[in-house]
Amino acid sequence: MTALIKAAREARERAVAPFSGFKVGAALQTTGGTIVTGCNVENASYGLTMCAERVAMFKALSEGHRDFAAVAVVSDTASPTPPCGACRQVLWEFGGDLEVVLANLTCETGRFRLSQLLPLPFDARLLGGK
Numbered sequence: 124m125t126a127l128i129k130a131a132r133e134a135r136e137r138a139v140a141p142f143s144g145f146k147v148g149a150a151l152q153t154t155g156g157t158i159v160t161g162c163n164v165e166n167a168s169y170g171l172t173m174c175a176e177r178v179a180m181f182k183a184l185s186e187g188h189r190d191f192a193a194v195a196v197v198s199d200t201a202s203p204t205p206p207c208g209a210c211r212q213v214l215w216e217f218g219g220d221l222e223v224v225l226a227n228l229t230c231e232t233g234r235f236r237l238s239q240l241l242p243l244p245f246d247a248r249l250l251g252g253k
């Protein structure tokens with residue numbers, strides 16, 4: 124897990140956050156052990172900003188990965204920075220009940236299953252019938 128946090132810290136350094144100044148790094152681990160990273164990318168049209176977690180997930184999917192075990196999220200805050208609601212939904216849809224490890228620049232700040240952060244999720248199972 125240390126390697127995953129380290130990868131997220133390094134990804135955070137590449138954050139494109141000129142508007143908020145709030146840099147976030149994420150690192151997703153596949154069940155096969157591959158690590159795919161992401162950082163937040165902001166836009167002058169603020170709503171187009173993409174969070175680090177979704178960048179990591181979309182990168183991983185586009186590279187062909189489909190099975191995920193854990194995600195680490197790093198920000199420079201003393202208290203944990205958990206994934207936003209949109210990221211929880213996307214992580215659930217493609218990653219299922221992932222381990223979510225939160226950390227800052229020096230230590231781990233929290234550890235959850237995604238089902239703890241997103242209880243009673245909406246997902247594709249509900250689209251099949253009534």
Ligand code: THU
Pocket residue numbers: 140143145146147162163164165172173174175176196204205206207210
């Ligand atoms: N952000 C993330 O990248 N991930 C999170 O979990 C929380 C928020 C980004 C979005 C925006 O660029 C900045 O942090 C401030 O909201």
